[in-house]
Amino acid sequence: MKQKKPVQPAPDELRAEAAVNEILGTRRFDYDDQAEPGKADFLLDPIDGDGPKVALEVSSTTDPDRQGLWDGLDRHYDGPIPGLQGDWQVQFTPGTHVKQSARPLVELLQHLERDGVDSIGLNGWNDSTPPGQFPTQQHEERLHKLADLKIVSAQRVRSDTASGRIFPFEVTEGITRHTADTISPYVDAFLSSEQGANKVKKLARYTDREGHLFVWADRGQLDVTMALRRAFVPADSPNVPDSLHTIWFGSLDAGEYVYRWTRSGWTIATVTSWVATNSLTDASTEG
Numbered sequence: 001m002k003q004k005k006p007v008q009p010a011p012d013e014l015r016a017e018a019a020v021n022e023i024l025g026t027r028r029f030d031y032d033d034q035a036e037p038g039k040a041d042f043l044l045d046p047i048d049g050d051g052p053k054v055a056l057e058v059s060s061t062t063d064p065d066r067q068g069l070w071d072g073l074d075r076h077y078d079g080p081i082p083g084l085q086g087d088w089q090v091q092f093t094p095g096t097h098v099k100q101s102a103r104p105l106v107e108l109l110q111h112l113e114r115d116g117v118d119s120i121g122l123n124g125w126n127d128s129t130p131p132g133q134f135p136t137q138q139h140e141e142r143l144h145k146l147a148d149l150k151i152v153s154a155q156r157v158r159s160d161t162a163s164g165r166i167f168p169f170e171v172t173e174g175i176t177r178h179t180a181d182t183i184s185p186y187v188d189a190f191l192s193s194e195q196g197a198n199k200v201k202k203l204a205r206y207t208d209r210e211g212h213l214f215v216w217a218d219r220g221q222l223d224v225t226m227a228l229r230r231a232f233v234p235a236d237s238p239n240v241p242d243s244l245h246t247i248w249f250g251s252l253d254a255g256e257y258v259y260r261w262t263r264s265g266w267t268i269a270t271v272t273s274w275v276a277t278n279s280l281t282d283a284s285t286e287g
Helices: 011-024 064-076 098-114 137-148 183-191 194-204 222-229
Strands: 026-031 042-046 054-060 087-092 119-121 151-157 166-169 210-216 246-250 257-262 265-270
Touching (some): 011 026, 011 042, 011 054, 064 098, 087 098, 098 151, 119 137, 183 194, 183 222, 183 246, 194 210, 222 257
Parallel strands (some): 054 210, 210 246
Antiparallel strands (some): 026 042, 087 151, 119 151, 246 257, 257 265
């Protein structure tokens, strides 16, 4: 039988491993290179010999379509955009073709800057149109362009430190709760899913190690991001099988913070070994 080619961990898996290693003082002993079935994503040992031995599984509640969108956004909007003067918050949708829309979007924002228009959106005229009146033909054409790009809105953020950046965000329906009440239910939902059950089953095999599960929240779960940013600690606990020692729950948009659950309850840990991706803003989650 032909030997399988080793597979390297995915970026979100490496980011989770780095966080756990920093917080626990561990380092990688082994990892799952897909060469043999049933192996945990990472096996971690204490650096100084005095600490836990960990079997770590990394997973997510991320929707594949949404993750594809954000992978593209991170590639195209990770720095200043040539030709833009101001910073812009742009609301994309899962239907946006990021690569094809990049140039037309920049041209549209350049025209708005030239004309002194700070906002445009499909949920209203969002320009200087007087209340009760229709927008100008030019602005209506721009709205059609926005719709063609499958982008919902663009809002200029005026600042003395503006560098011509586009800060992408995506807003799901409803209001983001500024509490931590949803954290344990999210974990419960994952653990009760087929994916979660498989993770628990795999970790249960490592009876000589602590079973740790790291779950990344979907980027549409803005309440997770905001709860972490505001350091809101859940008062309840998820229903965790006895075979699991620790649950980690993180958001790719929450900067350096990650939730950690043990039998003592929830805490928030600070991580310096990863770099946050483009983050959401409070203004994008209100209303």
